[in-house]
Amino acid sequence: FELQTDLRLALEQQQFLLYYQPVISLATGDLVGFEALIRWNHPTEGFIPPSQFIPVAEETGLIAQIGEWTLREACSQIKAWQEKFEKLFSVRINVNLSVKQFSLPDLMDRIDRILADTGVSGNMLKLEITETAIMDNAESADLIIKQLREREIQLCIDDFGTGYSSLNYLHRFPVKTLKIDRSFISIIEDSNLDRSNKSLIVQAIVTLAHQLGMDVVAEGVETLEQAMYLKQIGCEFAQGYYFEKPLPPTLAEKIIIKGK
Ligand code: G
Ligand code: G
Numbered sequence: 398f399e400l401q402t403d404l405r406l407a408l409e410q411q412q413f414l415l416y417y418q419p420v421i422s423l424a425t426g427d428l429v430g431f432e433a434l435i436r437w438n439h440p441t442e443g444f445i446p447p448s449q450f451i452p453v454a455e456e457t458g459l460i461a462q463i464g465e466w467t468l469r470e471a472c473s474q475i476k477a478w479q480e481k482f483e484k485l486f487s488v489r490i491n492v493n494l495s496v497k498q499f500s501l502p503d504l505m506d507r508i509d510r511i512l513a514d515t516g517v518s519g520n521m522l523k524l525e526i527t528e529t530a531i532m533d534n535a536e537s538a539d540l541i542i543k544q545l546r547e548r549e550i551q552l553c554i555d556d557f558g559t560g561y562s563s564l565n566y567l568h569r570f571p572v573k574t575l576k577i578d579r580s581f582i583s584i585i586e587d588s589n590l591d592r593s594n595k596s597l598i599v600q601a602i603v604t605l606a607h608q609l610g611m612d613v614v615a616e617g618v619e620t621l622e623q624a625m626y627l628k629q630i631g632c633e634f635a636q637g638y639y640f641e642k643p644l645p646p647t648l649a650e651k652i653i654i655k656g657k
């Protein structure tokens with residue numbers, strides 16, 4: 398098994414899948430979105446996690462094609478769910494963009510082509526990028542963010558708190574949502590007693606985001622205590638195993654129907 402070689406074949410042999418993890422409103426328990434997460438079903442190795450192959454894809458440049466596939470597949474799924482569920486399906490799908498993808502000079506053309514081909518409008522999409530993606534592309538980010546906004550595509554800062562500690566870009570670039578990295582969530586153990594530095598950081602991030610006009614998603618929420626604490630400090634949204642794992646489309650559909 399040679400990961401790099403097999404990764405090239407994976408695209409043409411259609412070994413990638415998207416799973417969808419529900420994003421939940423902490424106030425109401427309602428479904429407010431899904432994050433699309435890539436899965437590689439390798440013919441002999443079984444499921445290989447993205448943490449293993451996304452870095453290789455970044456190094457080899459394959460990420461451009463894989464990212465293109467992901468975005469197209471997510472948009473096709475949006476279209477299929479819109480046709481199947483009509484008004485019942487109205488939430489955005491979050492798609493992860495890698496650092497390299499965000500810096501592709503023709504990113505906007507690629508996005509426009511996919512939207513046109515699938516017949517999906519930008520207001521059904523949210524793109525997740527890291528702080529690094531923005532900071533590494535500080536000059537081009539202004540224009541890209543403006544163009545995304547014209548298409549009503551929202552942006553979410555993923556893994557917030559683990560990348561650049563520079564907060565400069567936060568007021569410079571209009572981003573809808575901050576997603577707090579799960580390393581900050583995993584240390585929340587008790588909604589009343591927890592006074593560790595890390596949960597103070599969570600509280601500070603929520604306050605910062607709100608003051609900048611952003612909403613907040615906590616990722617990696619695994620316990621009721623964490624969910625209650627986050628709700629108490631005003632964090633709007635959450636995703637994590639406590640609510641739902643990333644699901645194949647057929648199971649995600651059951652959540653769409655329930656709306657919870
Ligand atoms: O699904 P999982 O929890 O294993 O994801 C691990 C990491 O892989 C996460 O950081 C996630 O952002 C990233 N990831 C998942 N799907 C995609 C994708 O389609 N494109 C990119 N660039 N990263 C992804
Ligand atoms: O984009 P990002 O790296 O944040 O992707 C989310 C990753 O976290 C995915 O790989 C997903 O499978 C994983 N994940 C989702 N919910 C949980 C959770 O509650 N706990 C942990 N440990 N991982 C989670």
Ligand code: MN
Pocket residue numbers: 432493525555
């Ligand atoms: Mn993400």
Ligand code: NA
Pocket residue numbers: 555556557578579616
């Ligand atoms: Na993350």
